[in-house]
Amino acid sequence: MKKLLLVLTIAFSASVVYAGGYRVGVQGHKQLAMGHTGVAVVTSAESAFFNPAGLVFLDGKLNVSLGAAAVLSNTSYQNREFGYTAEADNPVGTPFYAYGAYKINDWLSAGIAVYTPYGSRVEWPTDWEGSHLVNNIELSAIFVQPTISIKISDKLSVGGGPIYVSGAVNFNRNLSRSLTDENGARSNVTIDASGINAWGYSVGAMFRPTEDINIGVNYRSRIDMDVERGDGTADFENLPAALAPGFADGDFTASLPLPAELTFGIAFTPADKWLVAIDYTRTFWDAYEALDVQFFNSAGLSRNPRAYKNSSIYKIGAQYEATQKVTVRAGFYFDESPIRDGFFAPETPRPDSVNFTAGFTYELNSRWAIDASVLYVHSNEIDNSYDYFTEAGQRLSFGGAYKSNAIVAGIGVSYKL
Amino acid sequence: MKNNIKYIAVLALGLFACEPEFDNPIEESGTYSNGSADFSTFVAVGNSLTAGYMDGTVFKSGQQNSFPNIMAQQFAYAGGGAFTQPSFDDDVNDAGGFLLGGNPLPGFGTRLVLDASQGRPENLNVASTVELSNLQATAYNNMGVPGAKIFHLGFPGYGNIAGLPNANPYFIRHATTPDATVIGDAVSLNPTFFTLWIGNNDILGFATSGGVGVDQTGNPNVLSYGGADITDPGVFAFTYQALVDALTANGAKGVVATLPDVTSIPYFTTVPYNPVPLDAGTAAFVNNAYATYNGGLQFAAGNGLITAAEAAQRTITFAAGQNPVVIVDEDLTNLTGFGIPSYRMTTIDDLLILPSSGFIGTQADPNDPTSVNGVGIPLADNWVLTSTEVQMVRTARTAYNNAIVSIAAANDLAVADMATKLEELVSGLRTTDGQVYTNNYFDGSSNSISTVVFSLDGVHPNSRGYAIVADEFIRVVNEKYGSDVPAVTAGYYPGVTVVPSN
Numbered sequence: 001m002k003k004l005l006l007v008l009t010i011a012f013s014a015s016v017v018y019a020g021g022y023r024v025g026v027q028g029h030k031q032l033a034m035g036h037t038g039v040a041v042v043t044s045a046e047s048a049f050f051n052p053a054g055l056v057f058l059d060g061k062l063n064v065s066l067g068a069a070a071v072l073s074n075t076s077y078q079n080r081e082f083g084y085t086a087e088a089d090n091p092v093g094t095p096f097y098a099y100g101a102y103k104i105n106d107w108l109s110a111g112i113a114v115y116t117p118y119g120s121r122v123e124w125p126t127d128w129e130g131s132h133l134v135n136n137i138e139l140s141a142i143f144v145q146p147t148i149s150i151k152i153s154d155k156l157s158v159g160g161g162p163i164y165v166s167g168a169v170n171f172n173r174n175l176s177r178s179l180t181d182e183n184g185a186r187s188n189v190t191i192d193a194s195g196i197n198a199w200g201y202s203v204g205a206m207f208r209p210t211e212d213i214n215i216g217v218n219y220r221s222r223i224d225m226d227v228e229r230g231d232g233t234a235d236f237e238n239l240p241a242a243l244a245p246g247f248a249d250g251d252f253t254a255s256l257p258l259p260a261e262l263t264f265g266i267a268f269t270p271a272d273k274w275l276v277a278i279d280y281t282r283t284f285w286d287a288y289e290a291l292d293v294q295f296f297n298s299a300g301l302s303r304n305p306r307a308y309k310n311s312s313i314y315k316i317g318a319q320y321e322a323t324q325k326v327t328v329r330a331g332f333y334f335d336e337s338p339i340r341d342g343f344f345a346p347e348t349p350r351p352d353s354v355n356f357t358a359g360f361t362y363e364l365n366s367r368w369a370i371d372a373s374v375l376y377v378h379s380n381e382i383d384n385s386y387d388y389f390t391e392a393g394q395r396l397s398f399g400g401a402y403k404s405n406a407i408v409a410g411i412g413v414s415y416k417l
Numbered sequence: 418m419k420n421n422i423k424y425i426a427v428l429a430l431g432l433f434a435c436e437p438e439f440d441n442p443i444e445e446s447g448t449y450s451n452g453s454a455d456f457s458t459f460v461a462v463g464n465s466l467t468a469g470y471m472d473g474t475v476f477k478s479g480q481q482n483s484f485p486n487i488m489a490q491q492f493a494y495a496g497g498g499a500f501t502q503p504s505f506d507d508d509v510n511d512a513g514g515f516l517l518g519g520n521p522l523p524g525f526g527t528r529l530v531l532d533a534s535q536g537r538p539e540n541l542n543v544a545s546t547v548e549l550s551n552l553q554a555t556a557y558n559n560m561g562v563p564g565a566k567i568f569h570l571g572f573p574g575y576g577n578i579a580g581l582p583n584a585n586p587y588f589i590r591h592a593t594t595p596d597a598t599v600i601g602d603a604v605s606l607n608p609t610f611f612t613l614w615i616g617n618n619d620i621l622g623f624a625t626s627g628g629v630g631v632d633q634t635g636n637p638n639v640l641s642y643g644g645a646d647i648t649d650p651g652v653f654a655f656t657y658q659a660l661v662d663a664l665t666a667n668g669a670k671g672v673v674a675t676l677p678d679v680t681s682i683p684y685f686t687t688v689p690y691n692p693v694p695l696d697a698g699t700a701a702f703v704n705n706a707y708a709t710y711n712g713g714l715q716f717a718a719g720n721g722l723i724t725a726a727e728a729a730q731r732t733i734t735f736a737a738g739q740n741p742v743v744i745v746d747e748d749l750t751n752l753t754g755f756g757i758p759s760y761r762m763t764t765i766d767d768l769l770i771l772p773s774s775g776f777i778g779t780q781a782d783p784n785d786p787t788s789v790n791g792v793g794i795p796l797a798d799n800w801v802l803t804s805t806e807v808q809m810v811r812t813a814r815t816a817y818n819n820a821i822v823s824i825a826a827a828n829d830l831a832v833a834d835m836a837t838k839l840e841e842l843v844s845g846l847r848t849t850d851g852q853v854y855t856n857n858y859f860d861g862s863s864n865s866i867s868t869v870v871f872s873l874d875g876v877h878p879n880s881r882g883y884a885i886v887a888d889e890f891i892r893v894v895n896e897k898y899g900s901d902v903p904a905v906t907a908g909y910y911p912g913v914t915v916v917p918s919n
Contacts, residue, residue: 076437078444081849083494083903085444129909176867177908178881182916184478242533242915381439387851391908392864396851403437 023283024119025313025335026069026095029371029412033359034317035331037277039265040206040216043319044414045099048113048147050263051204051218052159055101055109055149060416062103067371067412068096075122075349077130079400086128088349091121091138097412107151109159115143118167118258122347127186130398131174133386134347135188141167141225141258145202160203167225168194169232169256171347175239175247175299177391185238191252191293193232198223200258212269222260222287227253234295246298253294257287259308265315273321281313285338305388306345311338317357324363329373331357342397344384349402351382367416375408449494452900454670456497460558460608461485462570462600462664463615466886467561468587469502471872471879472528472914473540474513475563475587477505479528482880485559485612487887487905492610495902502559503591507547514545515586522549525586529873531859532919537775538873542919550578553591556602562588566618566648567656568639570599604663611664611671612890614835616657616817619648620810624679625876627770627799628806634813647809650816657820661828672831672894675818677839679768679810683858684875685802688769692777693740693792700735703792707733707743713757723750731761735792742769742777742791745798748805760795766804771858771875773800831897833890842870846885852908854885859913869912880910 028046031038038050045063047054055063071093077086101111123136142165149159172190179187204218229251236247265279285308293302317331335353344351359373385399441448461467461483468475469483480486480502489500505513512527526540562569564585574580576592576599593602603611622645623630630645637652664671679685695703711732718728727750733743741762749759763769769777777791777800787793802810818836825832838846842856852868859869870882878886884907891902 074437076439078439078442080441080443080448081904082906083443083449083491085442129906178867178911180911182914184911240915242531242917245917379437391852392867394852396908398850401439403439405437 024071024093024095024117026071026375026408026410027097027115027117028065028099029067029069029359029373029410030065030319030329030361030414031317032069032375032408032410033329033331033357033371033373034277034319035279035315035333035355035357036313037265037267037279037315037317037331039204039218039263039279040214040267041265041275041277042206042214043275045101045111046097048099048101048111048145049097049115051206051216052111052147052149052161052202053157053204053206053218054216055111055147055159056103056107056151056157057206057208058101058103058109060103062415062417063099063101064415065097065099065371065412066414067410068094069373069408069410070094071121071406071408073121073377073404073406075346075402075404077124077346077349077400077402079129082129084129084400086125086130088122088124088346090123093119093121095119101147101149109149111147111149113143113145113147113161115145116141117143120348122349124346127174130346131186131188132177133173133345133389133398135172135174137172137347138170139167139256141165147202155208156206158203158205160201163200163202163220163223165198165200165223165225165258167196167198167256169196169225169227169254175236179240179243181238181240187236187238187240187243187247189295189299190235190237191232191254192235193227196225196227196231198225214267216263216265216267218261218263220261222284223258225256225258227255229253229296234299236297236299243298248297250296252296254292256291259287260284275319277315277317279313279315281315283311283313283338286310288338303390304345305343307340307343308338309340311336326363327361329357329359329361333357339384341384342387344382344399344402345386346398346402349404351379351384351402351404353377353379361414369414369416371412371414373408373410375406377404377406377408379404449903450901451495452895452898454894454898454900455609456492456495456902458498458558458606458609459485459489459492459500459611460603460606460664461488461561461612462603462660463561463613464565464618465561465563465877466614466617467559467612468563469559469561469883470563471874471877471883472513472530473872473874474525474528475505476513476528477508477511479513479880480505482883482910483559483561484883484887484890485561487884488612488890489558491887491891491902491905495900500558501555503555503557503587504553505547507551509546510541510543512541512543512545513547514540515547515549516545517549517581519548521545522586528914530914530916530919531861531873533915534918536861539919541916549586549589552578552589554593555591556593556605557591558606560599560603562599564618565599565615566622567615567653567660568648570615570660571601571656573598575599600660600663604666607667608664608669608671609667611669612674613660613664613671614674614833615660616648616653616676616821619653619817620676620813621679621876623647623806624802624810625684625770628802628809629799632809632813647813650813650820653817654820654824658824661824661830665828665830670830670898672833672890672897673821673825674833674890675821675836676814677836678814679802679807681839681843681856682876683856683871684771685768686856687771687858687875688774688777689739690763690765690767690769691739691741692769692774693735693742695735695737695740695792697737700737700740703735704733706787706793710757710760713752713755717752717755717757722752722755733760733762740792743795744801744803745795746803747798748803758795763801764804766807768802768807770800770802776800831893833893835886835889838885838889848885848888848907849904850906850908854881854907866912866915867908870907873913879912881907881912884910
């Protein structure tokens with residue numbers, strides 16, 4: 001027992017993880033606890049997400065992992081030149097996952113993965129200084145991925161499957177920096193759409209050159225969430241009576257890309273009871289050129305350039321079988337922001353972050369286990385601005401200092417037969 | 418073992434309790450500073466510009482955006498105290514204007530709004546609820562009194578309701594006693610810091626009336642002045658010194674402001690000198706009507722009554738395209754004894770006042786198509802500030818500004834050069850966020866909704882314009898007193914009120 005506590009202490013002090021843009025990296029407590037590595041790890045059904053090729057190497061006929069987490073995130077904003085301060089008290093996000101893998105025969109496994117890799121909940125004070133950019137936003141997407149995993153040899157496997165996505169968005173912002181109705185209430189618009197469907201795929205391969213080393217690669221395709229006419233509603237509020245007829249409620253079209261991700265990684269056993277994993281993920285954020293929303297009234301086309309750049313995540317994690325029943329894990333990752341200078345919009349205030357993770361698995365018996373993990377996301381204070389808001393033909397800058405952090409804590413269960 | 422548990426608990430708490438904190442949070446005291454100034458009791462003295470007057474009146478929500486009130490909100494970051502303004506709690510319709518004994522006070526209507534159905538500004542069609550006889554008898558931090566000329570600030574009885582119509586309704590509302598003076602009430606608050614922006618009305622009354630008043634330069638007897646007269650620069654300088662002496666008697670520091678030129682105000686720049694479009698046929702027809710007048714000018718020139726140059730200046734000629742208007746100009750050589758009226762056409766140096774846009778082109782006699790105002794019927798003096806009158810205003814303004822600047826220098830006060838600031842609007846004033854503001858009158862476009870900085874009265878800024886003014890005051894205060902008071906973003910402040918119908 002004493003030994004376990006010592007390990008936990010180290011884990012807490014060593015580690016955290018999350019991800020740039022509106023990516024939420026909470027796809028399994030075992031792997032999150034190891035710095036969200038996993039492309040080369042074969043431990044549980046979590047491989048259905050991290051690398052479908054790994055499923056076929058799992059022990060047991062049936063592997064199931066279920067879990068959920070709470071994301072508590074905060075962003076502070078201040079502008080010294082003008083004396084502005086604001087704090088985004090974001091509602092708790094609740095990413096979850098459910099993975100199952102069934103071994104059909106020695107060379108073929110089938111599985112299903114349900115997970116929520118993208119999402120964002122940012123809630124600034126209504127009518128704050130950046131309210132012409134965003135008051136609040138909620139993005140969510142559920143991925144459903146039927147998966148097969150094929151063993152080509154004892155050293156090589158491949159896997160993959162199609163991804164069906166169901167997404168939703170709710171986004172409110174003020175129409176301009178100053179427009180109000182006759183009572184001084186700010187004119188604003190809420191766009192809301194849910195049940196937006198799209199398809200993509202995930203493919204992976206795993207190579208096991210020796211018993212102690214695993215090498216993996218996984219690619220998840222870009223998926224465009226397109227809101228077509230009639231899918232959602234645009235609700236205009238507090239327009240002055242003279243302008244209200246031009247801003248009738250209606251629908252809108254928009255497209256939000258969920259970028260492709262390519263991950264390479266290696267996992268190895270440096271000593272008995274130890275596992276170390278190192279992953280590199282490249283996220284192709286350049287797909288996110290703009291958040292353009294087309295309205296079908298006087299609001300017209302709202303152009304919001306984003307011009308994200310591709311970004312990298314560097315991850316490392318380790319696990320240690322502390323006792324027969326307890327496995328402890330810790331990890332770290334550095335998450336590069338995809339946001340260029342001058343494009344720092346407060347609806348996704350995510351600068352570079354360092355992330356510390358920790359967690360454990362407690363084996364209730366030979367079949368059931370409890371998984372838990374925590375993630376602490378730390379970002380340095382950043383001075384940046386969004387310089388592409390257009391008012392009366394002029395490009396305006398809105399900026400200041402931002403500082404964010406987030407903590408994610410979650411629990412889940414795994415089952416092995 | 419116990420120690421280990423404690424260690425874990427502390428670590429876990431540390432993780433959860435970690436709100437994002439800035440290295441230098443500006444909410445902490447000590448971020449901003451007052452320098453050598455003391456903003457604890459800030460008093461603003463002046464006229465309509467200080468009062469937050471816009472759209473032709475002072476109304477409840479507009480007053481919130483008076484430039485001193487905006488300044489006071491920023492001063493609060495650096496030791497500024499409470500800032501009070503004359504109460505408009507009774508302005509329940511947010512319409513301004515005045516009632517006297519329950520009846521509308523003539524000349525003090527409700528605020529102007531743009532009536533979209535008519536495409537023009539109109540007084541908001543609700544009743545004023547601001548009763549003039551409900552006296553507040555309170556000295557406020559905002560001592561801006563709309564309509565005040567410089568000599569009114571020290572004039573006992575300016576706030577005496579019994580003195581109507583010569584007393585000032587705005588000051589009547591809050592004068593501490595019937596005999597109180599504006600400056601006396603201001604000083605009674607023991608200001609530690611002040612703004613003084615006064616003198617605009619000493620030339621504006623003349624200018625907005627199209628120069629119908631008298632230039633009183635050289636006449637120190639202000640009691641003999643009419644409302645549209647130009648105040649004697651000697652009186653101006655003397656009074657200004659007295660106001661500054663009163664405000665600085667307790668060692669208060671402050672900032673004074675210069676007076677802008679009329680050509681930076683849309684009231685004088687919106688209507689072009691040549692607003693009349695004519696086709697060739699109509700032009701020829703109209704020219705024919707002036708043939709006798711033009712012939713008379715040649716007769717006068719031939720007989721040496723006027724120079725050939727004046728004859729040319731006065732000759733009326735319309736042509737196809739945009740045409741100037743015909744005006745009566747009393748500064749022309751008087752030939753009425755010969756039956757020749759004092760007519761000429763406007764030039765680019767004449768300023769047609771804003772209300773002329775609704776008058777030029779109308780017919781004096783609805784049944785007589787030749788009676789078009791500005792074409793067949795010359796415009797009277799009150800519609801136009803002629804180049805000669807513009808020069809009179811400029812001469813006085815230059816003298817006033819010289820006095821302001823030199824008195825400020827002698828008393829070691831900051832100067833907000835509003836003359837230059839408003840001049841920047843002519844070519845486009847760019848604020849640090851990237852927006853560009855001009856002195857254009859509201860043109861009905863959606864761009865104009867976001868960028869117009871003058872209110873519908875054409876003379877006074879709107880809330881957004883007052884934010885620009887407040888920002889400039891703060892900038893010079895920081896520069897002069899080494900203070901660090903945060904700036905103001907004009908773009909967040911409202912502009913024009915448009916109603917579908919009125």
